[in-house]
Amino acid sequence: xxxxxxxxxxxxxxxxxxxxxxxxxxxxxxxxxxxxxxxxxxxxxxxxxxxxxxxxxxxxxxxxxxxxxxxxxxxxxxxxxxxxxxxxxxxxxxxxxxxxxxxxxxxxxxxxxxxxxxxxxxxxxxxxxxxxxxxxxxxxxxxxxxxxxxxxxxxxxxxxxxxxxxxxxxxxxxxxxxxxxxxxxxxxxxxxxxxxxxxxxxxxxxxxxxxxxxxxxxxxxxxxxxxxxxxxxxxxxxxxxxx
Numbered sequence: 001x002x003x004x005x006x007x008x009x010x011x012x013x014x015x016x017x018x019x020x021x022x023x024x025x026x027x028x029x030x031x032x033x034x035x036x037x038x039x040x041x042x043x044x045x046x047x048x049x050x051x052x053x054x055x056x057x058x059x060x061x062x063x064x065x066x067x068x069x070x071x072x073x074x075x076x077x078x079x080x081x082x083x084x085x086x087x088x089x090x091x092x093x094x095x096x097x098x099x100x101x102x103x104x105x106x107x108x109x110x111x112x113x114x115x116x117x118x119x120x121x122x123x124x125x126x127x128x129x130x131x132x133x134x135x136x137x138x139x140x141x142x143x144x145x146x147x148x149x150x151x152x153x154x155x156x157x158x159x160x161x162x163x164x165x166x167x168x169x170x171x172x173x174x175x176x177x178x179x180x181x182x183x184x185x186x187x188x189x190x191x192x193x194x195x196x197x198x199x200x201x202x203x204x205x206x207x208x209x210x211x212x213x214x215x216x217x218x219x220x221x222x223x224x225x226x227x228x229x230x231x232x233x234x235x236x237x238x239x240x241x242x243x
Contacts, residue, residue: 046081052081056084056164059076059198060165060167060168060198061167076202077206080154080159085166093121093124096169097118099173099174099176101120103238128229131228135159161222162222169233171191176233188231196223199223
């Protein structure tokens, strides 16, 4: 990923330089500098290796409360990325919708007449992507009204951690194909606990603000976002199934 991002950035920078050479120096400097800065920011957010992503996924899916991997956790905090969260969110949307429909098919009395509910896709997308957008927006608005410094919250890390925290929803959704209501609740709750534990270890402990209500807001928003995804999935996506 890092090599691709570097090559892409270099190519775009060369193209920008070539396009700007025909214009006035003053006009070229502004757009060129802005585009260069934007490319640098994008490169930093996607400059992770396959091993980096794998280790971060292990941190979510295979936590070790007694002996946590501090090296990976510290690297995640120091170098938040958007590559992992983007693909996790996209995969989660597809799996939540697909497993919900597949579970309904398995329990249908007339499988040949079964019609998938494509409306589950936008619902899943709204929950997943909406949460990743809403959490930083709520945090930013809360900081504004509290009067505290914007630097009190690392928004890149906030989005990154919330994105990786969605990972347990994918295996949980696969297990929820089992047509037993009690098992589905068990799998959903285990996935939710794994997500919340990851948030607690890698995000909630780092929130340090002085205003009490602001701290509670910053703590509650990511948690409620995860709870909304899991509970909506369990309650709505199997609606109509014989559970």
